[in-house]
Amino acid sequence: MQIVLNILVLGSIYSLISCGYVIIYKVSRVLNLAHGELMMVGAYLLLTTASAGWLGSPLAAIGLALVLSLTVGILVYVLLMRRMTGESVLAAVLTTIALGILIRGAVVLLWSAQHHYPATKLHIANPSIELFQNAKLSLISLILIGVTVATYAALFAFMRFGRWGLRMRATGQNALLAAQRGVNLHAVYALAWGISTFTGAVAGMLIALDSGLDSTIVMIGLKAFPAALVGGLDSLAGAIIGSIIISASEVILIQHFNPLLSDAVPFLILIAMLVIRPWGLFGTREELDRV
């Protein structure tokens, strides 16, 4: 049972991160290679709000950090990615790489290279909980699973029933037609960047609360990337399935074979998927052809 819990926790981490890749790609066809860095910014924003004594409660600190993360995502679009409108997709992707490098440098300058523990600052305890016999996980890992389920449920509902979700889907299917029907493309793209950064930040915050924070957290963002691709870059359901496949492979390899293979297996699965089914398990074939 412990292995199942391990797969669920790791799968939740990957799912929460990979939905950010999917949202931006689904709406704008841009592969955001700065997503890991934006996730890191969210975690460091929590550290900042946790250090601010005037906020009083942990919930206020987390809430403010989430609002700031959403704002950061929107600002990234407004100040940077908006200028890429009309340029090639490759130019936009390269811009996100440059943004990632900039963020990595800025984070060390602003917050130093030290290890930080936001949970300690917020006085949040993280006890071990026995869910089943001989199967335990930490409280924050349990919350992580719950938050992932809630986030995906909210995203599915938003995209299916929400007015802005409909606009986002329309923009993703045909931006020109959507604009002609009165959809404000810049507002839709800005919202997509905001939501993507928000979900990434949620993942970053929960990882930081569970096991601490330093600048290496950015590499976790990169590890979630194969999960999004395996599931299909324009499919939220695919992101969940891809994450479970990747995390199950990793955990089983660690437990029964060579732990070192766990580092390589996500990318091996990714290569296999690109050879057999380049658009991913649940991706749309014609969408990928455009890339």
Add this chain to the structure above:
Amino acid sequence: MTIKTFAVAAAISASLSMTAAAQDVVIGLSGALTGPSAGSYAPAIEGIRLYVDKVNAGGGVAGRKIKLIILDDQGEASKGAANATKLISQDNVSLLINSSLSSTFAPMIAATGQAGIPLLFAASACPKEVYPPANPLLFCTTAFASKFDSQATLDFITKSGGNVSLGLVAMAIPISRSEIESAEGLATVKGMKVADKAIIPPPTPDYTPFATKLSAAGANWVYAWAPWVTQVRTFEGLRKIGWNGRYIAWAHLESESELARLKDPALYAIGANALFAQDLPVQREMQATAKAAGATYPASQMTEGWIAGMVLEAALGKAGPNADAKAIQAAMQSLSVDTKGLRGGPIEWTAANHFRTRQFYRIYRWAPTSSAIEVVQDWTAYDVK
């Protein structure tokens, strides 16, 4: 003031400043100030800088100020090589310091070897060339020592008694893996049962799967020799799944604050540096210096840098005024530096041994009864031959 007077004054001023600059001894440092591994090096680099500032404020060494040029290599070999080239060819350094990942060693060793400039490893791992028989140009002040650390750790575990089923933890980087593989061999020689060995890749989102494997293998003692993040997160992963064994890890820069954060009496930290719980006069001086300078990192994480500064000061003092790289290297061939309690004994270099002739270890843990860090085993010496 006429134009002519001004020009004369400017010329005199420039001449004086050039004379002063010529008297400075120029030291170059290439280190991981940023990048993923910066947390293990940046505090030590700040410690060196603060020590040099302190020396300069006191008038310098042998009548000369130290000009310390610090460049960031982000732990990347290419940047380390470029920094070494710049520091040697453009800044004319008399000594180079490496405070970075082992990936930067080869290009820096090559560059200093060609230029005949001594290279000091401070806070970075000591390369094998500093152990007997030592490369004449390479020196090391860093606390941790390949094979000796595992020897001391396993000696302590053996002394603790009981049937030991040992779990081993390394990060998937060459230096950590080779030390843990060495520990595995040593444990077998000592008759310990090695339950399992976890080699953990650096970008790991969740350490619980690795902890699960160690726990399932029946380890009741775990020894980790890896960057702090791998050590502590594996330990926390083990505790999350209810493991009740004892865990010993190398006491990196962060260990003191981490022992206090975790408050787990079964978590031991073995190291060669004195923790600040000792409250030594030199540690109080470090704290005051860091506070006065508005340091980025806590003084408790600067010990490696401070010790490197002490050694630097001693070497320059012994080399005397107007010493060049060759004279500094000659001075470093035979040096004894009192670390004022920051280590278990002096750092002694001989012509054949540029690591130290004796390595001292101390073991700490959190004591719940006193709510403080306690010494479990005091300084124990190992001869380095």
